[in-house]
Amino acid sequence: MPGYVSAMSFRLHYAPDNASLIIRLALETGGMAYETVLVDRAARGQQSPAYLRLNPNGLIPVLETPEGAIFETGAILLWLADRHPGLAPGPADPARGDMLKWLFYLSNTLHPALRMLFYPEKYIDGDIAALRTRTKSNLADMLDKLDALLAGKPDWIGATTPTILDPYLACCLRWMALYPPGETGWFELSRWPALERFARLRDDDPATLRAAQAEGLGPTPFSTPHHANPPEGSAT
Numbered sequence: 001m002p003g004y005v006s007a008m009s010f011r012l013h014y015a016p017d018n019a020s021l022i023i024r025l026a027l028e029t030g031g032m033a034y035e036t037v038l039v040d041r042a043a044r045g046q047q048s049p050a051y052l053r054l055n056p057n058g059l060i061p062v063l064e065t066p067e068g069a070i071f072e073t074g075a076i077l078l079w080l081a082d083r084h085p086g087l088a089p090g091p092a093d094p095a096r097g098d099m100l101k102w103l104f105y106l107s108n109t110l111h112p113a114l115r116m117l118f119y120p121e122k123y124i125d126g127d128i129a130a131l132r133t134r135t136k137s138n139l140a141d142m143l144d145k146l147d148a149l150l151a152g153k154p155d156w157i158g159a160t161t162p163t164i165l166d167p168y169l170a171c172c173l174r175w176m177a178l179y180p181p182g183e184t185g186w187f188e189l190s191r192w193p194a195l196e197r198f199a200r201l202r203d204d205d206p207a208t209l210r211a212a213q214a215e216g217l218g219p220t221p222f223s224t225p226h227h228a229n230p231p232e233g234s235a236t
Contacts, residue, residue, distance in 0.1 A: 010034040011064040013054065015041045016215040016230035017174075019073050019111075020061030024214070025167030026077055028207035030084045036214075038233045074107030077164040088163045089156055099156045099165065102149065106168045110142050114172060118179050136186045139176065143192050150194035158198045162205060169195075170202040170222045177225050189223065199223040 010027065014020030014036050027034045039045045039060055047058045054062045055071040062069050063076045070076050081088035088103075089095040117135045120128040146169065150158040157165040173195060176187045189196045199222035202208055212221050216229040228235040 009066075011037055013037045013039050013051070013060065013062040013064070015039045015046075015060050015235070016233050017217065017228040017235035018060045019171070021211060021215060021217075022073055022167045022171050023061050023063055023076050023080075024211050025171070025207050026080055026087065026164055028210050029162050029167070029205075030080065030087050032080070032084065040233065041236070042234050072107075073111065073168070074103055077168065078103065081164045086161070088165075095154070095156050098154065099163065102157065103165055103168070106165065106172065110139075110146075110172055111168075113139050113142065114175060117183075118175075132180075132183060140186070143195060147192035147194045150198050158194070158201070160201075162202070162207070166198075166202060166205075167207075170199060170208075173199050174217075174222050174225045178227060196223065 010032065012020060012023055012027065012034050014024060015038070018041075020039075024034075024036075039051065041060075045051060046055075046060055051062070052058055054064070054069040057071065059071065061073065061076065062071050063079075064070075065079075070079055078088075089099050113135055116123055117132055117139065120131045120135075124131055153159075156163050157169065173189065177184060177189065189199060200220075202222045203220050208221065212218065214231075215235075216231055218226045218229075
């Protein structure tokens, strides 16, 4: 449906260097027209009545489309891919199942573990240090699996032409290197050589360069990231 897609425009509710970055990268990769609406996290804009009407969970991102507002990062990515040929293997492609299982691995396993690492107080009232220690160990195991996946050189992640999986994984690698401040010593990207090669490849992607400029991510946002210096809003 290329004609249908090109006629669409989207409104991305975002905050710099948040999960909305994944969606921005996918939109840029697909060459899709979109506009952005800054969510002021410092003022808890994601909890405002207007925002909660779009996403009752009060989380970023939301993508407004001609068919309504969509939330949940994995759901937005899959919705975009189903309407834009080339962003993922199509329903008839033999690789579709592999793509889907790893998309859901990122959205249901890796991403929630990062949230637990970054916001442990949302999960327990007790020993935050113990939770973070266990979570780091779990994340290292997940990265072992992902490194083995990329070492096999599938054509639906880590290839020259990115799919919806690439921005998701690249952003997760970025955030592990940066957050929480003072708690990132466990993460050394060179420990996972296939992931390190992947991050360097994504650094140089044209979609990355445009997103990095828009959100102040610096020249190597995935392989050797630095904290964002966005032209508007705050990454915290």
